[in-house]
Amino acid sequence: MPMKVRLTFKKTDEAVFISHLDISRLFVRALNRAGIKVKYTQGFNPHAYIVFGVPLSLGYESICERVDFEVVSNETPQEIIERLNRAMPGGIEITECLEPQKKFKEIGFARWEITAEKDGPISDEEIERMRELFSSDEIIITRETKRTKGEVNLIEKSRGIEVGREGENAVKITAALSSRPEDVLNPEYVVRAACEKLGMEFYDVFYRRIEFFDENMEIFR
Amino acid sequence: MIDKKLRRLLLRVQKPARYIGNELGSVHKDKSAVDVRFAFCFPDCYEVGMSHLGIKILYSLLNDMDGVSCERVFAPWTDMIAEMKKENIPLFSMESMSPVSEFDIVGFTLQYEMSYSNIVLMLKLAGIPVLSAERKKGDPIICAGGPCAYNMEPIADFFDFAMMGEGEEIMGEMIAAYREYKHSDMTKDEYLRRISHIEGVYVPSLYDVSYNEDGTIKAVEPKYPDVPRTVKKRIIDDFDKVYTPRSVIVPNIKIVHDRVNMEVFRGCLRGCRFCQAGMIYRPVREKSVDTLMGLAHDLIAQSGYEEISLASLSTSDYSHIDELLDRMLEWSKENKINFAIPSQRADQFTKEFLDKTTAVRTSGITFAPEAGSQRLRDVINKNITEEQILNACRIALTGNNTTIKLYFMSGLPTETMEDIDGIGKLAFDILYLGARKGDKPKKSIMINVSVSAFVPKPFTPFQWMAQDTREKMREKHVHLKSSVKSRKIHISYSDDETSHLEAVFARGDRRLSRVILRAVETGCMFDSWGECFDFEKWMAAFEYCGIDPAFYANRERDYSEVLPWDHIDVGVAKSFLMRENELSKLAKTSVNCRDGCAGCGIKQAFGGEICR
Numbered sequence: 001m002p003m004k005v006r007l008t009f010k011k012t013d014e015a016v017f018i019s020h021l022d023i024s025r026l027f028v029r030a031l032n033r034a035g036i037k038v039k040y041t042q043g044f045n046p047h048a049y050i051v052f053g054v055p056l057s058l059g060y061e062s063i064c065e066r067v068d069f070e071v072v073s074n075e076t077p078q079e080i081i082e083r084l085n086r087a088m089p090g091g092i093e094i095t096e097c098l099e100p101q102k103k104f105k106e107i108g109f110a111r112w113e114i115t116a117e118k119d120g121p122i123s124d125e126e127i128e129r130m131r132e133l134f135s136s137d138e139i140i141i142t143r144e145t146k147r148t149k150g151e152v153n154l155i156e157k158s159r160g161i162e163v164g165r166e167g168e169n170a171v172k173i174t175a176a177l178s179s180r181p182e183d184v185l186n187p188e189y190v191v192r193a194a195c196e197k198l199g200m201e202f203y204d205v206f207y208r209r210i211e212f213f214d215e216n217m218e219i220f221r
Numbered sequence: 222m223i224d225k226k227l228r229r230l231l232l233r234v235q236k237p238a239r240y241i242g243n244e245l246g247s248v249h250k251d252k253s254a255v256d257v258r259f260a261f262c263f264p265d266c267y268e269v270g271m272s273h274l275g276i277k278i279l280y281s282l283l284n285d286m287d288g289v290s291c292e293r294v295f296a297p298w299t300d301m302i303a304e305m306k307k308e309n310i311p312l313f314s315m316e317s318m319s320p321v322s323e324f325d326i327v328g329f330t331l332q333y334e335m336s337y338s339n340i341v342l343m344l345k346l347a348g349i350p351v352l353s354a355e356r357k358k359g360d361p362i363i364c365a366g367g368p369c370a371y372n373m374e375p376i377a378d379f380f381d382f383a384m385m386g387e388g389e390e391i392m393g394e395m396i397a398a399y400r401e402y403k404h405s406d407m408t409k410d411e412y413l414r415r416i417s418h419i420e421g422v423y424v425p426s427l428y429d430v431s432y433n434e435d436g437t438i439k440a441v442e443p444k445y446p447d448v449p450r451t452v453k454k455r456i457i458d459d460f461d462k463v464y465t466p467r468s469v470i471v472p473n474i475k476i477v478h479d480r481v482n483m484e485v486f487r488g489c490l491r492g493c494r495f496c497q498a499g500m501i502y503r504p505v506r507e508k509s510v511d512t513l514m515g516l517a518h519d520l521i522a523q524s525g526y527e528e529i530s531l532a533s534l535s536t537s538d539y540s541h542i543d544e545l546l547d548r549m550l551e552w553s554k555e556n557k558i559n560f561a562i563p564s565q566r567a568d569q570f571t572k573e574f575l576d577k578t579t580a581v582r583t584s585g586i587t588f589a590p591e592a593g594s595q596r597l598r599d600v601i602n603k604n605i606t607e608e609q610i611l612n613a614c615r616i617a618l619t620g621n622n623t624t625i626k627l628y629f630m631s632g633l634p635t636e637t638m639e640d641i642d643g644i645g646k647l648a649f650d651i652l653y654l655g656a657r658k659g660d661k662p663k664k665s666i667m668i669n670v671s672v673s674a675f676v677p678k679p680f681t682p683f684q685w686m687a688q689d690t691r692e693k694m695r696e697k698h699v700h701l702k703s704s705v706k707s708r709k710i711h712i713s714y715s716d717d718e719t720s721h722l723e724a725v726f727a728r729g730d731r732r733l734s735r736v737i738l739r740a741v742e743t744g745c746m747f748d749s750w751g752e753c754f755d756f757e758k759w760m761a762a763f764e765y766c767g768i769d770p771a772f773y774a775n776r777e778r779d780y781s782e783v784l785p786w787d788h789i790d791v792g793v794a795k796s797f798l799m800r801e802n803e804l805s806k807l808a809k810t811s812v813n814c815r816d817g818c819a820g821c822g823i824k825q826a827f828g829g830e831i832c833r
Contacts, residue, residue, distance in 0.1 A: 013223075014223060014238075014241045014242075014243050015473075017231060017237040017238040017241055018238050018473045018474065019236075019238070019474070021475070022238065022473055022474045022475060025475065025479075026473055028525070028527070029471060029524065029525030029526060029527075030525060031525070032521075032525035032526070032527065033245075033522070033523070033524070033525035040557065044621060046557065047527075058232075058237070059231075059232045059237075087245075087525065088245075089243065089244055089245045089471075089473055090243045091243075204225065204229060
């Protein structure tokens, strides 16, 4: 019996440098190596029918990437996880294999963990000012995409932005940001807001996507 | 393994995955557990280097040896070079990210002349002295192999030695000799002298080159009586049983040839007179169908690729091609594997062949008439008739295929404007095939005509001939373009500046090392990339060194002239090359290795049983 599955996978360590396009090629080859047969498209150039959720920028980590395909061989979800993990290069790890509940277009938000590191120690006052900033009703930022440039209210596009200390030099920001297919907000705008509005400067910033939610902030599965 | 500094740097460059490795199939040996560390350098970027078959074979071969580790090194792209210089990071290997200067042996594969500047560039980035004479015991030994090693004179000053012929043969002996050197008080000079006795090893510094007043070479003399006067290439006798890796590295990013590459046979039985590969890889040696099927199965299962290329210089010449295609087809359909044949000869292209090779996925079809007229095709010994080309295209257009790609060369010896007209005429004839209302009329077909400038190469019958000047090349381009006025025929040319330089280095001598050094000092790198190639800088470097590039590219040589590569023996006799060159002047063809023996000398060089 063909089975529709949705995998959750981690993309960490050296795998953060693999682009979205390359990840999809990599999955096809991993499925082949693992001997898991999936549904193919028809036509002159048949290819494996696999669909990814929201793309991840190069350099960002994630522990909640999602990919859908239809398995036509007879592996159990546990077997799929084990066999695929053996066939994956370093930095990619499958953690879950479930039947899809919702459609990708129902994704509403993604929670991010942003670790922003300063050149030197970060003061309690600076952290407090960041908390204040992100608890206001409105933070207007200029957003540029390939097609458009416009002003948006960062707060309107988020569901809670929390700020906490991370060691002596860094701050950890946890933010649920719009990830609707037509309106994906890159987490770097959060850091940019702190830089622009508070005049802060960071030496190094790490981004990690930790979970997807629907419009009602229920975990997306 | 990736520290913070490197991570930050990688986020600032394009395609950072080029530099981090750890792909499936890569080998990571503990460096403290081996005594010989070999850095395999490909003087171009990752995507190009990883597409090369030789690196995969030698990487596995070396890593399978006890006490030896082999790591890969590619030329960092220009953005990465700038970042590395800024951060003071020396050139590092893919596997352990170790500085290249830490390795025992640094080997470069010489695949094309336009990569020479990158060799110097990489040595400089590694902080290794560029000239062999400047490196002492304790510095890495720098060696070379690959097709351009047969005339490595233009880069001879940079290398300690080169391996002539098939690496599968020679590597073991080379490593053993290095161990002796490393673990004893042998000096570097003694070591180089010692390895010059290994058959196939060429140590350029052990030869004196003298010149005549007109700039030609007077003599190439060994410095010592025990150094061989000529260095003969090494070959594998039994290609079916030769070491072949059962697994490959699977890149995480898209590379140029993103598929399994399986070598069906080595050598070529044709004797196209312009083709260096057809001469230097002689004789033809094949793998059996059983061996190939086993290999194909293993490589596809291990890599997960969905495409396999049946590689060789002319795969349709494989003596069991029908059986191979039938068995490949049966297996590939079941597994949704596409198999591709990179070059198809028009005289062997049949409907059956087309159907078999496009059964799983369709792909473009390419033929290489090489020349526009029958006379000129006879001059180059292509042995394909116009009727065969038209027939092949007729068949090719019966499938779903609407595009045909044709390869030509311009500037071949004896070429006239009429031959150039022949290119356009042939393209029109093919277009007309498609337009004619026949069994299956075509909606629209496209013909891509790719014309590259002829570059005379060492060890070919045309090694004495002159290349067209750049002015002449452009004149011919303009002529062809003005004679073909159809939107359905697209004509593209190789760049005349690149072709000119390629001709200089292909038949260059030791005096060119200085020019290359100068060019790199002034910023030349990645010369095979249009966006990086700077012809003006190269010309300035020639002028600075007082060397005229036309002396190398545009001058016809006399048979009596000492050629820079005369002390290298690839097994094909110089007398044969002369004979073939004379036949070309009469537009007379000669027989291929299957139909008869043209007497190239390879039998005498390697024993009578070698040609099948």
